Amino acid sequence: MxxxxxxxxxxxxxxxxxxxxxxxxxxxxxxxxxxxxxxxxxxxxxxxxxxxxxxxxxxxxxxxxxxxxxxxxxxxxxxxxxxxxxxxxxxxxxxxxxxxxxxxxxxxxxxxxxxxxxxxxxxxxxxxxxxxxxxxxxxxxxxxxxxxxxxxxxxxxxxxxxxxxxARWGVAGPRAIGSVQDGVPLDAAAVGVPGSGDVVIGATARRGRWQVLPDLSHPVLFDHPSDHLPGMLMLEAARQASRAEFGLPDVDMVSMSVQFHRFVELDCRAEMVVSDIDGEPGRVHVVLEQYGASMASATLLLESATGARPMPRARHGA
CATH class of the missing domain: 3.10.129.10 (Hotdog Thioesterase)
Structure with a gap:
C-alpha cells in the first residue's frame, strides 16, 4: 500500500x-x-x-x-x-x-x-x-x-x-416517455463546436433563453440509453448557451459549479436561461428550466484564449 x-x-x-x-x-x-x-x-x-x-x-x-x-x-x-x-x-x-x-x-x-x-x-x-x-x-x-x-x-x-x-416520477408514478422536442440547432460556429451534430441548443423567441436539443443518437452524450437528460449534456448546454448569449464562441470555462435539483425529461421542452452577474466580468449564471421550474443551476467563469472575459451587459427583457 x-x-x-x-x-x-x-x-x-x-x-x-x-x-x-x-x-x-x-x-x-x-x-x-x-x-x-x-x-x-x-x-x-x-x-x-x-x-x-x-x-x-x-x-x-x-x-x-x-x-x-x-x-x-x-x-x-x-x-x-x-x-x-x-x-x-x-x-x-x-x-x-x-x-x-x-x-x-x-x-x-x-x-x-x-x-x-x-x-x-x-x-x-x-x-x-x-x-x-x-x-x-x-x-x-x-x-x-x-x-x-x-x-x-x-x-x-x-x-x-x-x-x-x-425522485424520478413523484407521486404520479412512472409514465411512458414521448417523443423528443423538435428544434433548430444553432450553427456550430456560433457555439464553438466543430460540427452541427455536436450542437445541443437552439434559439427561442425570448432573449436570454436557449432551447436544449438532446440527440438520442449522439455517441458521447448518449453513450448508453437514458430516459432523462444526462448531466454532462446539461453542462455542455450551459456552456454553449453562454457562448451564444455573448456571441463569443471562443470563450471557455475557467470554472463551473453546477447543482442538479431534479431529473429533466426528454419529451418536454427545456430551456437554458442565461444572465451575467453584475460587477464580475466573465461570470455567468445559467438556470435549466422545465415546467417553469429550476431543474439545475450553474455558475460559469468564462475566458477567451487571450485571457479576455465577457463584460456584464444590460439585463435582457422577458
Missing amino acids: STSVEADLSVLSFESTVPRRYVHRQSVSEVFLTDCVTDSEPDRFVLGAQWPRAHAFYRGQAGRYDPMLLAETLRQCVIYLAHTHYRVSLRQHFVMQTIEIDAELDRLGIGAGAAEVAVTVVVSDVRRRGSQVTGLNAALTFEVAGRRVGSGYGRAAVLTAVEYET
Missing part, C-alpha cells in the same frame, strides 16, 4: 482502462480511468486517467484540452470509487447532485502524446443507512506531468429503487 503521493504516482498505470461498468459507460473509448491506488490515509486515493489528444466530442480551444474533460473525469472517479471501495452495488441508482471544476487553462496544452492524468481524490462525509452507503462527497486534484491542471468537487447520492422511483 502506498504511503505518499510520490509512491502513488510511481505505481500508477496507464496501460488499459478500468472496466467500463464501473464508470457507467458503454463504449470503452469513453472510459478515461486507467488505474487506482490507495493510501495509508483513509478515504484517499490516486487514480490514473488518459485524455486523448483529439476526442470525438470534447475538443478544446486554442490547442488546449477541453476543460469539460475535468468534469467527465470527476464523474467517472466518483462513480468508480463508490462501486469499488464503498460497496455501492451496480444495481443501485447513483445520482450526481453537484459538480464543480476549476481549470488551469494555461496548463491544459495538448502535447505530443495523450495526457496521463493523476487524480488525487479525498472522499468525505460518507453517509450510511446501516451498512449501505447513501451518499458521499469527493475533492479532486488533477495533475499532468507533475503540474496541477485543475481541481474539482463532487457530491453524490445513492438511491434505493423506491427512492429513485419517487
Whole structure:
C-alpha cells in the first residue's frame, strides 16, 4: 500500500482502462480511468486517467484540452470509487447532485502524446443507512506531468429503487416517455463546436433563453440509453448557451459549479436561461428550466484564449 503521493504516482498505470461498468459507460473509448491506488490515509486515493489528444466530442480551444474533460473525469472517479471501495452495488441508482471544476487553462496544452492524468481524490462525509452507503462527497486534484491542471468537487447520492422511483416520477408514478422536442440547432460556429451534430441548443423567441436539443443518437452524450437528460449534456448546454448569449464562441470555462435539483425529461421542452452577474466580468449564471421550474443551476467563469472575459451587459427583457 502506498504511503505518499510520490509512491502513488510511481505505481500508477496507464496501460488499459478500468472496466467500463464501473464508470457507467458503454463504449470503452469513453472510459478515461486507467488505474487506482490507495493510501495509508483513509478515504484517499490516486487514480490514473488518459485524455486523448483529439476526442470525438470534447475538443478544446486554442490547442488546449477541453476543460469539460475535468468534469467527465470527476464523474467517472466518483462513480468508480463508490462501486469499488464503498460497496455501492451496480444495481443501485447513483445520482450526481453537484459538480464543480476549476481549470488551469494555461496548463491544459495538448502535447505530443495523450495526457496521463493523476487524480488525487479525498472522499468525505460518507453517509450510511446501516451498512449501505447513501451518499458521499469527493475533492479532486488533477495533475499532468507533475503540474496541477485543475481541481474539482463532487457530491453524490445513492438511491434505493423506491427512492429513485419517487425522485424520478413523484407521486404520479412512472409514465411512458414521448417523443423528443423538435428544434433548430444553432450553427456550430456560433457555439464553438466543430460540427452541427455536436450542437445541443437552439434559439427561442425570448432573449436570454436557449432551447436544449438532446440527440438520442449522439455517441458521447448518449453513450448508453437514458430516459432523462444526462448531466454532462446539461453542462455542455450551459456552456454553449453562454457562448451564444455573448456571441463569443471562443470563450471557455475557467470554472463551473453546477447543482442538479431534479431529473429533466426528454419529451418536454427545456430551456437554458442565461444572465451575467453584475460587477464580475466573465461570470455567468445559467438556470435549466422545465415546467417553469429550476431543474439545475450553474455558475460559469468564462475566458477567451487571450485571457479576455465577457463584460456584464444590460439585463435582457422577458
